[in-house]
Amino acid sequence: MTVTPELAQQVLDWHAWLDAHPEPAWRETGTTAYLVEQLEHLGCTCHQVDGRTGAVADLGTGPRWVALRADLDAIWMGDDDGYAVHSCGHSAHMAAVLGAARLLAEGPELPEGVGVRLLLQPAEETGTGALDLIERGALEGVTDLFGIHVRPVEELAVGRFGPALHSGASLTGLVTIAGEDAHGARPHLGANAIDPLVALHQALPAMRFNPAESYSAKITRIRAGGASLNVIPGTAEVAIDLRAQRNEVMTGLQERITEAVRGIASTYGVTMEVSWHDGTPGAEVHPAAAATLAQAIREVAGEEALAEEVVTTGADDFHYYAQASPGLRSSMLALGVGVAPGLHVPSMTYSTEPLPVAAAILARAVRLAAEGLRGEGLS
Numbered sequence: 001m002t003v004t005p006e007l008a009q010q011v012l013d014w015h016a017w018l019d020a021h022p023e024p025a026w027r028e029t030g031t032t033a034y035l036v037e038q039l040e041h042l043g044c045t046c047h048q049v050d051g052r053t054g055a056v057a058d059l060g061t062g063p064r065w066v067a068l069r070a071d072l073d074a075i076w077m078g079d080d081d082g083y084a085v086h087s088c089g090h091s092a093h094m095a096a097v098l099g100a101a102r103l104l105a106e107g108p109e110l111p112e113g114v115g116v117r118l119l120l121q122p123a124e125e126t127g128t129g130a131l132d133l134i135e136r137g138a139l140e141g142v143t144d145l146f147g148i149h150v151r152p153v154e155e156l157a158v159g160r161f162g163p164a165l166h167s168g169a170s171l172t173g174l175v176t177i178a179g180e181d182a183h184g185a186r187p188h189l190g191a192n193a194i195d196p197l198v199a200l201h202q203a204l205p206a207m208r209f210n211p212a213e214s215y216s217a218k219i220t221r222i223r224a225g226g227a228s229l230n231v232i233p234g235t236a237e238v239a240i241d242l243r244a245q246r247n248e249v250m251t252g253l254q255e256r257i258t259e260a261v262r263g264i265a266s267t268y269g270v271t272m273e274v275s276w277h278d279g280t281p282g283a284e285v286h287p288a289a290a291a292t293l294a295q296a297i298r299e300v301a302g303e304e305a306l307a308e309e310v311v312t313t314g315a316d317d318f319h320y321y322a323q324a325s326p327g328l329r330s331s332m333l334a335l336g337v338g339v340a341p342g343l344h345v346p347s348m349t350y351s352t353e354p355l356p357v358a359a360a361i362l363a364r365a366v367r368l369a370a371e372g373l374r375g376e377g378l379s
């Protein structure tokens with residue numbers, strides 16, 4: 001499974017096109033069309049659902065599948081008149097998965113009864129795309145699944161690869177506050193929504209867990225008040241971003257915030273409601289899948305390119321797949337491309353040089369997993 005200069009160039013060309021055409025969650029129509037076109041050219045059968053972006057592309061007929069997942073969406077910056085940018089590196093993931101598909105399509109054939117499935121997943125950033133593909137039946141017959149994600153330079157040096165990515169759990173809480181508008185001169189006749197809003201802000205640092213646990217809770221948006229500065233606002237809205245390395249701590253955070261909201265609402269005499277959005281579970285890495293990736297890294301890039309498993313507070317909805325399909329052997333390849341100054345920063349840049357090697361590692365991991373299925377007598 002060698003990376004020819006011609007293949008390397010094609011992976012970089014794919015990346016250049018995808019990176020130049022960023023589309024946010026659930027609007028990845030051009031990206032989906034482009035990927036489908038390239039993959040059909042490689043001999044894949046692509047399955048799409050009307051009105052929804054993303055696709056499932058199959059190489060071979062199964063009934064067992066070893067799968068690769070690429071996420072399609074870019075990040076939307078600013079308000080309604082903002083712009084999309086691939087500041088989470090998903091353009092790199094798509095290019096690497098396309099390269100892997102080409103290497104696998106070029107043969108040799110996988111063991112009989114084993115095919116390659118590509119999960120072209122929309123809407124990773126909103127935590128909804130993996131669930132949608134699961135609902136489409138994308139995991140049927142899938143025994144092994146590999147994902148990929150670029151890493152910030154502090155986590156992984158350029159040209160190094162980690163065999164697993166231990167992502168944290170993430171969740172967004174949206175708290176609405178309903179008090180009562182009042183004249184600035186008559187605060188006693190209303191209920192200022194800003195007071196409980198500030199109380200909620202101050203309650204967050206009081207949510208303490210074991211310091212050995214990694215977690216954070218912070219306010220990411222506040223909306224209150226209107227154009228008239230002499231009106232006491234009766235309504236407000238607060239968004240809270242939650243992170244936790246372990247799913248149990250996330251559940252704890254969620255319970256404590258719900259309790260705090262209840263207490264603050266009664267103290268200030270307002271109605272407060274909390275709703276939860278865009279949640280993604282923390283990683284449940286399968287050791288066999290991580291071992292397969294480690295072997296693929298060694299064989300393709302050499303022992304010195306193999307890094308430790310990467311632990312990160314970043315979240316990824318990839319982990320819904322393992323949750324939905326118990327026994328699924330899944331792990332994400334951590335890709336050292338030197339992302340700086342950081343993921344989700346519009347000015348972020350990284351080296352594209354390791355992308356063709358990443359493609360070869362993914363293709364090799366698929367072959368190793370497929371061979372393993374032969375050993376299990378499933379083929």
Ligand SMILES: [Zn+2]
Nearest residue numbers: 088125343344
């Ligand atoms: Zn992201």
Ligand SMILES: [Zn+2]
Nearest residue numbers: 088089090124
């Ligand atoms: Zn991402």
